[in-house]
Amino acid sequence: MSFILRILLTIVFLCLYGFPYTLADTNVYVKLFPNKELCVSHFVFRDPEASPVQVGFVHRALSPRLSYIRAKLYGPSADINTRGPQIPLEDSIDTLGHLTTIYFHAEETGIYTICLKSLRQAPIMGFEITFVANNEKVDPLYLEDGTMAVDKPVGMEDYKDRLNMLKICVEETRDELRSIQVRRFMFEHTTHSIMRVTIGTLLLNMVIAAVLFLWSERYMERVFMKKKKNE
Incomplete structure (x- = not known):
């Protein structure tokens, strides 16, 4: 197998199975799955002087969520298959759809x-x-007619993500209120049911106590009368 054929097979294999890391040199669209780690990498050149x-x-965030x-x-490592030392970050990831930048220094x-x-x-x-x-050359943005894009007028599309986020918040608030x-209806229903059972049990106990009292009084009276006749 020739050297060129091996390179082609390696490229095809990587395209099919993907890279463990994504080199984010330009705008990249990614999806973050729950409890799954996503790593993106960038090569930085630092002049020693x-x-x-x-x-x-x-x-x-393209799909804003709270x-x-x-x-x-992680910093550079001598082995490409291992991560370098961890570098602390001061800011956190924004998930509400705002364009956010987290800065760090490459030593x-x-x-x-x-x-x-x-x-x-x-x-x-x-x-x-x-x-x-800050040491990389960034090409300016140009419009379709070839002119440099200095500023873009604000349109309804710029508020699409925020309106979607607001809609989601309203729906979640409505579901939470429902x-x-x-829960309030179930609590009131359970409380009223317990109250009715308690009052009913109390009345039943009072009736049973009254009946037992009258029966015991009549019984004791009969026993006393029989004992008196026998004497």
């Missing part, structure tokens, strides 16, 4: 990896992510 490179992890996502940053040249993991009960969430370093009403 310059100050540490500031790198920004830019992300935006959820917690744990984020861990050395190498691949930096951010691993995300949500809770077991969390929904499947989609993200748009990218890495931006659940509270059902």
Whole structure:
């Protein structure tokens, strides 16, 4: 088997089975599954004579949810199959649909990896992510007519995710209110049932006590009369 054929087979294998890490050099759309770890990596070059490179992890939730996502940053490692030392992050992952950037400093040249993991009960969430370093050249954005995009007017599409999030919050609030009403109805129904059973049992005990008292009084009176006649 020739060397070129081996390379082609390796590329096909990686395309079919995927990479364990995603190199996020441009905007990447990913999905984060519950309780599954997702790792994205970025290569950073640091000039030894310059100050540490500031790198920004830019992300935006495409399906906004109020959820917690744990984020861990790992530095470069000598072995590509192992993670480097963990670097603490000051900010957290935003899940409400805002364009958010988490900054960290690259002390050395190498691949930096951010691993995300949500809770077991969390929904499947989609993200748009990218890495931006201050020593990298970023091409400006251009419109369809070739002019540079300085600013984009705000339209209804910009509020689509937030309106969707607001709709979800309203639906969850409505469901929670209905659940509270059902629990309140069940509590009142159970309380009234217990009260009726308690009052009924109390009245029944009073009737039984009165009947036993009258019966015992008559019985004692008969016994006393018989004893008196025998004397």
